[in-house]
Amino acid sequence: MCTLYKGLPHGIARIAYTDPESKALSFRGVGVFVHGQLNNAPFTWVNGNGNGRSLSKMQNGRPADGSYETYFYGDGETQYVHSLQEETDVTGW
Secondary structure, three states: OOEEEOOEEEEEEEEEEOOOOOOOOOEEEEEEEEOOEEEEEEEEEEEOOOOEEEEEEEEOOEEOOOOOEEEEEOOOOEEOOOOOOOOEEOEOO
């Protein structure tokens, strides 16, 4: 999906990583390369557990300071959202 310009990827790219020890750290996602780096653009991925995340801005391949992260949980996932005593269904968040 992305192109190479002077040997560096530019544009939208599908990125996959398999962590040998952790399913949760493995992912498949889509990011935007600028001069060979995930830089000044968003990145969205699904981890090995099926939970999705999206970062509003990457900086040199890492989450940028001040970027926003959105979580998308799978069916039946619950989290402590409004209370420390009662979990809330966060499916689709």
